[in-house]
Amino acid sequence: MVRRLLAFGVALSLGAAPALAQGTKFPPITDKTTLTECSACHLAFPPQLLPARSWQALLGNLGNHFGQSATLAAQDQATVLAYLKAHAADAPGTPGGATYLKGLQASTTPLRITETPYWKRWHGEVSKARFAQVKSPANCEACHKGAAKGQFTEAEEEE
């Protein structure tokens, strides 16, 4: 009972996060293969930020991952895909999933987190020049210092 209440509380607070808080806290990625392989090149992005169909499309085309080869051994690829899908925005147990999906057309399969309405809602005020300065909007940690721990809060700019 206590656990159910706690889970409900977490879901409620996460679900309401964008309207109330100054940011979002994602649960840490607990699968070692997923964490190691994704973070070799970029932040291991929170799987909650894309629907399962997007992770399926991305992991199914690692030979051309935004113009670069990011191929994985078949077994690792399957492990990573299973983890990402199980924690995707539209996975049954994802707290706050409806928030991440809000505004996203069911008929579309975004391949970039930056294409999602959820991401755009938070980054409308950030200039193109600022993104260019940090090489790419995929460089979350340039501004969100706690990103690797799942913490995405505002007012973290150091420059």
Place this chain on the structure above:
Amino acid sequence: MQVRRSIDLRVILPAAGAAVLLMMGTALALADPARDAILAALATQAKAADPAFTAFSAARGEAFWNAEHSGGNPDLRSCTSCHTKDPTAEGKTTVGKAIAPMAVSKSQQRFTDEAKMTKWFDRNCNNVLGRVCTPTEEGDIITYLSGK
């Protein structure tokens, strides 16, 4: 005791001498049994592909590292695109994440895990050249970076 000692020395001295010669031969490269085994396997493949192959070359590896290649991603024409011209320095991925130095003197675990090495050579040779690298190219690069 005397007899025992002289027997040990007869075994140890030539072995030590061979080790010194090996180190001199590879320009004082840092030795590692796993890396040596990887290089030996690559040498066998290189010889099979080209009977004229004799040994890997740090100089060829250095030239390959710094060269502008074609056939791959036009934004990634060289090893140096991400790893920089100085292998002892940190590199940067295209999204700005730091890459630990490739020089073995700085990152001693480099080229000791065959699965990891194969994964990255396959990815990066495809990115830079649009094809996998040959055993000779891989061995040359490892030899160059082992001496750095």
